[in-house]
Amino acid sequence: MSEIILRTTNLGKHYKDRWAARDINLEVHRGDVFGFLGPNGAGKSTSIRMILSLIKPTTGTVELFGHDLFTQRERALHNVAGIVEKPDFYLYLSAYRNMQIAGSLTLGTTPENIKIMETLETVGLAERALDKVKTFSHGMKQRLGIAQALLCDPLLIMLDEPTNGLDPQGMKEVRELITKLTNDRGITVFLSSHLLNEVEQVATRMAIINKGKMIVQGSVEELLKTNANKILIHAEPVRRAKSVVEKMEYVGGVAQTEDGIVAQIDPKHVPAVVKELVAAKCKVYSIQPKHSLEEYFLEKTTES
Ligand SMILES: Nc1ncnc2c1ncn2[C@@H]1O[C@H](COP(=O)(O)OP(=O)(O)OP(=O)(O)O)[C@@H](O)[C@H]1O
Ligand SMILES: [Mg+2]
Incomplete structure (x- = not known):
């Protein structure tokens, strides 16, 4: 050190x-x-x-x-x-x-x-x-x-x-x-x-x-990693989708934002999340990674 x-x-x-x-x-x-x-x-x-x-x-x-x-x-x-x-x-x-x-x-x-x-x-x-x-x-x-x-x-x-x-x-x-x-x-x-x-x-x-x-x-590298595996989910109805995602054990930090639902999910679990959402009769429009430091900065400066 x-x-x-x-x-x-x-x-x-x-x-x-x-x-x-x-x-x-x-x-x-x-x-x-x-x-x-x-x-x-x-x-x-x-x-x-x-x-x-x-x-x-x-x-x-x-x-x-x-x-x-x-x-x-x-x-x-x-x-x-x-x-x-x-x-x-x-x-x-x-x-x-x-x-x-x-x-x-x-x-x-x-x-x-x-x-x-x-x-x-x-x-x-x-x-x-x-x-x-x-x-x-x-x-x-x-x-x-x-x-x-x-x-x-x-x-x-x-x-x-x-x-x-x-x-x-x-x-x-x-x-x-x-x-x-x-x-x-x-x-x-x-x-x-x-x-x-x-x-x-x-x-x-x-x-x-x-x-x-x-x-x-x-x-800077570590902080970028902290925000790795953040996934943005656009699914409807949003409330139902959020409660489905929240209940899944390998999903963390679920939050609803203007753009959709943000959650920490290892990419390997994404198919399972989609499956659950569909099973709960949610319409899944898109799922995308969300990991720029910019997002992190905005998230941290707006939540405090
Ligand atoms: N001498 C002072 N008396 C009273 N309040 C002050 C004084 N100096 C700074 N502040 C207040 O302290 C806060 C922080 O100000 P500061 O200038 O440190 O911010 P900053 O991060 O440098 O902002 P900027 O990006 O605009 O330069 C502000 O709310 C400012 O109004
Ligand atoms: Mg200043």
């Missing part, structure tokens, strides 16, 4: 009348691209802010690289960089100058020319180094933000919705950059997103959060 470099325990933030995030128990391993998935208002930014020590939690603890964030703040955050919501720039200065300024703020000294150029190269902006940031596209600004975060040679980088507002090409560039950071530099990347297919494409592990609460966490 690889090392856990970020662990939150019962992390929560309460505002006036509501919990923005509650009982967030994350485990991020070294080398993960960890997707933190949730719809708008789920509590993603709030959780990231607490982890980066930008706001104070109401409950719980954060441990980074084995150091407690509240008692050993500096050591805990030593190898961590992050961007919450949107990176900030001096728009009338060049990308290069912005890198110098960002570097001196985080490192305390102006980074060397070679370091700046190498980092801009990594994010694909070396050729635009001397252009003013105001001439940059949204995607380029996002990548410049990541470049700034890279200046301190982080081992963990926290990105809050890094592809928000980007077009498909811009999103792809950011995803490729994230993969490159992990593969080539061994940087662990934690990113939040409200887009499931994005997380599915880039992340190795993920957590789903909704209405401030964490719903599930695990490897």
